[in-house]
Amino acid sequence: MSPEAVNDTIKSRHIRDFAAVTRRLLHGSRLFIDEGAVIEVLVNPASGLLKWGPAHRQMMRRLNRLAEAQSTSEIPREGLEVRFHETESREHAGDKAVKLARSLVSSGKPGKRLIILAGGDGFHNDICTALLKAVPEIMKDVILFRLPMGTGNDNADAATVEEAFAILGSSSGTRKDSLIEARTARGIIHYAFNVTSFGLDAYVSELTNRMKTLAGPRLIYKIFADVAVLVYEKKWPLKPWKISISGPGGRIIREGRFLLTIFGRKGDTRYGGGMKVLPGEENFLLFQPLSLMGIMRIKPLFYKGAHRGMPIAEFFKADEVELSHNGPILMETDGEVIHLENEDFPLTLKKVPDVLRILK
Structure with missing residues (x-):
């Protein structure tokens, strides 16, 4: 065991093994070789590749091969500190991240301050949201x-x-990264770091979240996209929207019923296991209602981004969108589903640029 590992807070043996090979890779790297760095690694043991099982074992084999190929050293690199923290819940992860960030900034030690998040989209969202709010x-x-x-x-x-x-x-x-701020009429703020959507797609996410432990995200998403298409409008009848879109071209108003309403922090955005939902420069999509057969025919186009240019798919470059909706609806932020009520509208979506510093 590395002498540095005594400062880790890890309970699970397989997470300890993950920390050991990751520490070895980091100390054998040229990451911030001139400045040095203090690195805190937050680990979600419930995430897909970090949960004990075949996928985790396969990932560990790949990491060990990387370490062997790079001839990494077991000796800690001077000027580099690395600590690992296994999280226990969403609340624990957020609280721990806030404490670590405060400690990093106030420590007075030389070098960069880096927090690595080992997990999936929900884990990333929880921690980034906690940091931004606190x-x-x-x-x-x-x-x-x-x-x-x-x-x-x-x-x-x-x-x-x-x-x-x-x-x-x-x-x-490093590079700067933007985010999406969703503010309800009740003053509640939700953050997303890739996509916020409403309606059918949010319903797919709700079904997917219940069953995602059974298979990979792409397979599960495709299965429940089919299921959701069959039952969505019976469970959530389409109701009128009034949408004000502000962007480089000025202000545009759209009213009507929409099957999909999707806002990305930028264009050329994928989600749902790689689906090219925003394939061009535009970051906001309104998709008109279709018959059940029509939806089933065009659904494969979304995986390739081939729905762009269709008359029923309207794309916009949007900096801010104000949405009013006549009734409850589901909203998803990076796969996490929120139930909205009448009192949450009007709801404002806004791109907030250059908020996060990301290693590149």
Whole structure:
């Protein structure tokens, strides 16, 4: 065991093994080689690749091969501190992240401050939301990096585990990232770091969340997309929207019933296990109602982004959107589903640029 590991807070043996190989990779890397760094790694043991089972064992084999190929050292690198923390719940993860961020910024130690999030989209969202609500003033001093280790990894800062550790192996730079702020009429704020959607897609997410432990995100999403299409309008009849869209072209008003309403922090955005829902530069989509047979015919187009250009799919470049809806509806933020009531409208969605510092 590395002498540094005595400062870890880990209960599970398999998470301890994950920490050991990750620590070895980080100490053998050139990450912030000139400046040094203090790194806190938050681990969600319930995330897809971190839950004990075949997927975790396969990932560990890949990480061990990376460590062997890089001839990484067991000796801690001078100027680099790494600590691991196994989380116990959503609340514990958020509280722990806030404490660590405060400690990092106030420590006075030389070098960069980096928090690595090992988990999936829900874990990433919970921690980033907790940080933004509790300590927004210090986010400029803390660097984040989100590992793709969940059943859904649309928010992650790398597409694969190998790509993530390639970035961690040599990076010394950062980039700014934006987010979505959803503010209800009751003053409640929700954050999303990839996509916020309403209606059918949010219902698919609700069904997917109940069953995602049974298979991978892409397969589960496809299965429940089919199920949701069959029953959605019986459970959630389409009701009128009034939507005000503000963007580079000015203000646009749209009214009517929409099957899909999707807002991304940027264009060229994927989610739902890689579905190209916003395939172009536009970041806001309104999709007109269709018959059941019509939905089933066009659904495969969403996986390729081929729905762009269809007359029933209207895309916009939007900085802010105000939505009024006649009745309750589901909203999803990065896969987490929120039940909205009449009192939550009008609801405002807004892109907030350059909030997070991300390792690149």
